[in-house]
Amino acid sequence: MVDENSKPHPQIKGAKIINEKVNFPISWLNQQGYCEYSIFLEYVEGIQTAPTPEMKKGHEVHQQLEEKFKEEAVPATFKEMMDLSQKEEILSRELWVVSPKYGVRGFIDEIWLTPDEFVIIDDKPGTVAYYSTINQVFGYCLAFKDTIENDGRKIRAALRERGTDNIFWSTEFDQKAEKQIKKLLKRMHDLFNGEKSFLPTKNPRKCAKCRFRSYCEYYNE
Ligand code: SF4
Structure with a gap:
């Protein structure tokens, strides 16, 4: 059981130690693509900031979708869903996945x-498939793949415009995608284990919008 071997990480806020390995939220992969140093400021230094308007809006839309889904949802165990879906298509929201092996965990939106x-x-807000958002959804795919018994079904990663049905990007989670995300997860674990340094972005436009800019030694006005 994962929980029996899970404890909070002593230095990294939001991270855990599961089966003796650092385990962090998959959403951090999105933040990594924006700026690794912001992960250091937020979770290692523990700096807290007010949520941005985009974050508040995202939370609101998320809640609405969740409520709508619950009105029609029929509760089922993971095994029941897997079995049933071999005969018919089913949908699940906020599916929790945790991979002690790869050291990640999170909720899959849908x-x-x-x-x-x-x-x-x-x-996601908007319709641009950024490198960071692709990595995040690949992170969910890898954790999901690690959770299920391989029954031959393929996994597809998709990004959808928040609050709409518009899937604006999708691709098969194939060997290339798996290699890409495993490489990035290795880097993340090297950062948390102190073997690599958190790098600041070189893009001043990202810094200009960053909620950590007043705390960041790399910020240039
Ligand atoms: S101000 Fe720039 S370098 Fe500093 S954390 Fe924010 S995005 Fe990264």
Whole structure:
């Protein structure tokens, strides 16, 4: 059981130690693509900032979708969902996945379980598939793959415009994608284990919008 071997990380806020390995939220992969140093400021230094308007809006839309889903949802165990989906398509929201092996965990916004494939959807504001958002959804795919017994069904990663049905990007979670995300997870673990340094972004436009800029030694006005 994962929980029996889980404890908070002593230095990194929000991280855990699960089965003696650092385990962090998959959403941090998105933040890594924006600026690694902001992860250091927020979770290692413990700096707190007020949520941005985008964060508040995201939370609001998320709640609305969740409420709508609950009105029609039929509760089922993970095993029941996996079995049923071999015959018919089903949908789940906020599916919790944890991978002690890869040291990540998180909630998948939405997943379609079909007889042929699993489609893992992450909701995002806007319609641009950034490197960081792709990495985040690949992180969910890898954790999901590590959770299930391989029954031959493929996994597809998808990004959807928040609050709409618009899937604006999708790709199969193939070997190349898996290699890409495993490489990034290795880097993340090297950062948390102190083997690599958190790098600041070189993009001044990111700094100009950053909620940590007043705390950051790399920020230039
Ligand atoms: S101000 Fe710039 S370098 Fe500093 S944390 Fe924010 S984005 Fe990163």
